[in-house]
Amino acid sequence: MxxxxxxxxxxxxxxxxxxxxxxxxxxxxxHIGELTPPQFAALAKLAEVGATSQNQLGALIAMDAATIKGVIDRLKARGLVDLTKHDEDKRRLVVSLTATGQEAVERLLPLARHITEQTSAPLNEREMATLMRLLAKIS
Amino acid sequence: MxxxxxxxxxxxxxxxxxxxxxxxxxxxxxHIGELTPPQFAALAKLAEVGATSQNQLGALIAMDAATIKGVIDRLKARGLVDLTKHDEDKRRLVVSLTATGQEAVERLLPLARHITEQTSAPLNEREMATLMRLLAKIS
DNA sequence: CGAAATTCGTTCGTATGCAAATGATATCCG
DNA sequence: CGGATATCATTTGCATACGAACGAATTTCG
Structure with a gap:
């Protein structure tokens, strides 16, 4: 009882x-109505590391194969990324930014920074640093 | 550029x-394969506050009307909750725990505590308290 | 070499999660 | 009183998220 x-x-x-x-x-x-956080994450990571295979990109942004596929499919449907077959490894699908995708990342990056700022607005700098450190520790 | x-x-x-x-x-x-976190949250909150309307319960566990509906439907399909019409207000749907649901909460509560412990295992007590405080602040 | 194991991508099924629209009912207020 | 509002639940549409199973290609290793 x-x-x-x-x-x-x-x-x-x-x-x-x-x-x-x-x-x-x-x-x-x-702040960013045209893309979701996972979609932006994919574009931003792609801009950072250059063209990579689909699963590799997923690993970089913590998405499993099934999830990253959906994200990439939608980005491709909107012309933000291109998909090409890998030369040597016929299993791989190489994802790359299109010119439109590159432009989108550059345009949205300042907004993304602002979003991080807004989210952490209730905290001072020291608190924010602590929060990031502790979250990283439990990830 | x-x-x-x-x-x-x-x-x-x-x-x-x-x-x-x-x-x-x-x-x-x-640790808990039979229920998802949102499902357990609904059951635990129901055990805490007693029968409430569907939307009210959703508000208590931070789920919008569309989301809580799906969660409750699945719990009902599994016989863990009952749905009855509200006497006075014909719009409301009252959600209550069944005996099975009550038993499930009691059985799973220790596991839920353990899950919280495991998640916070990389942190000491002080760090965990800080993390909870900072997360609450940005919520 | 060649069989076993691994990797890559896909598909299916299930479960959140939220915006928007809708119908039914309640409440508010002029 | 009675129309404007608000609340409750539902439904639809879209977008993650992940487990599991699958076929194709590659790598490992006996």
Whole structure:
């Protein structure tokens, strides 16, 4: 019946992580309506490292094969990336930015920085650094 | 073309939040295979506050109307919750735990505590308290 | 070499998650 | 009272997310 310690959902790390993510995603959507966070992540990483295979790109932005496929398909449908077959390894699909995709990344990067700023606005610099360090530790 | 400051995805709060959530969800799945985190959240909150309307429950666990509906539908299909029409307000759908649902919450609560512990294992107590406080602040 | 194991991409099924539109009911307020 | 608003639940559409199973290609290793 009840020698129960109380269990408050609000004190569980999983719940708080979910709420923080929700707020961040909402801020992202307000500032960048044309792309989702995963789509932007794919473009930004592609701009950083250059053309790579689909699964490789997924690994770089922490998406499994099934998820990255959907993201890339939608980016391709919008003309932001190109897909070509790998010369040597016939299994691989090489993803690269189109001119439009490159332009989009350059245009959206300042907004992305602003989104990070807005999300961390409730914290001072020291707190933000601490938060990033602790989150990295539990990832 | 490039008076560009570098932009590292890994240093963006949104990306790190997503990665931390991924790890937590994976730990959850390893320990509680029969329910998802949102499903368990609904059951646990229901056990805490007693029967409530569907939307009310959603508000308590930060889910919009469309999302909570799906979660409750699946819990109902598995016999963990009951749905009854509200006496006074004919718009409302009252969600309550079944005996099976109550039993499930009691059985899974210790596992849920363990999941929180496992997720925060890389941190000491002080760090964990700080992390929770900072996450709450940006939520 | 050649069989076994691995990698790459795809597909299917299931489960969030949210915006927007809708119908039914309640509440507010002039 | 009664129309304007608001709330509750539902539905549709789209976009992650991941497990599992699959075929094709590549690598490993006996």
């Amino acid at each position: 009840s020698g129960d310690r109380p269990y408050h959902l609000e004190d569980q790390i999983g719940f708080v992580l979910r709420k923080a993510s929700q707020r961040h995603i909402a801020i992202f959507a307000r | 490039s008076g560009d400051r570098p932009y590292h995805l890994e240093d963006q709060i949104g990306f790190v939040l997503r990665k931390a959530s991924q790890r937590h969800i994976a730990i959850f799945a390893r």
